Amino acid sequence: MLSRLINFLRACWRSSSDRYVHTCSDAAGRQDGLLWYKDIGQHLNGEFSMAVVQANTLLEDQSQIESGCLSLLDSGPYGTFVGIYDGHGGPETSRYVNDHLFHNLKRFTTEQQSMSVDVIRKAFQATEEGFLSLVTKQWPTKPQIAAVGSCCLVGVICGGTLYIANLGDSRAVLGRLVQATGEVLAIQLSTEHNASIESIRQELQSLHPDDSQIVVLKHNVWRVKGLTQVSSLHK
Known part of the structure; x- marks a missing residue:
């Protein structure tokens, strides 16, 4: 299947982007036309x-x-980190998250000497604050950066x-093999922040009671401020 996809994409134009992934433990993946991939390792x-x-x-x-990059003092290798960053309006936010989120996670893990929900939350907050600081600095010469955002799935x-x-x-789905039948079950692990979900619309409306346009039905699609369906963006 992968070889067929590669052959199909060979007919496409070559990408000018030169950044796809950063790893601390193995080499970067391969690029073929519009497809970048890293084989099973x-x-x-x-x-x-x-x-x-x-x-x-x-x-x-x-x-x-x-x-193997989350080391705690002398405890040795301490885990695996996977990040997917779906950029919107430009690459700046997703690239910033790619460059800083994992390093922030390492810093807070070392400070607290453990991995926890609180550590991950602090890493997300520090990354968002860092990008907002960058936006503030670049705003006078690059105002469009304020309209750039990214989903973040870790x-x-x-x-x-x-x-x-x-x-x-972005959604995380776990495939679980049922030994008795050989069937693979898809288990949803995360919940989207999207205005198409009623509970998300209610949350937005409760957080912004004075804004009647916080969610707008536009062309039969619910959108935040009538612009985007995604309700949690780094902006």
């Missing part, structure tokens, strides 16, 4: 593979796998525990 917590198909002239998305495996964190409407 062994990591600390199992085998991983990754693929990105470019849809726009400029690739707005980023992804990364970091394995999985962290350490100590036998899988942590899933997300902002935006």
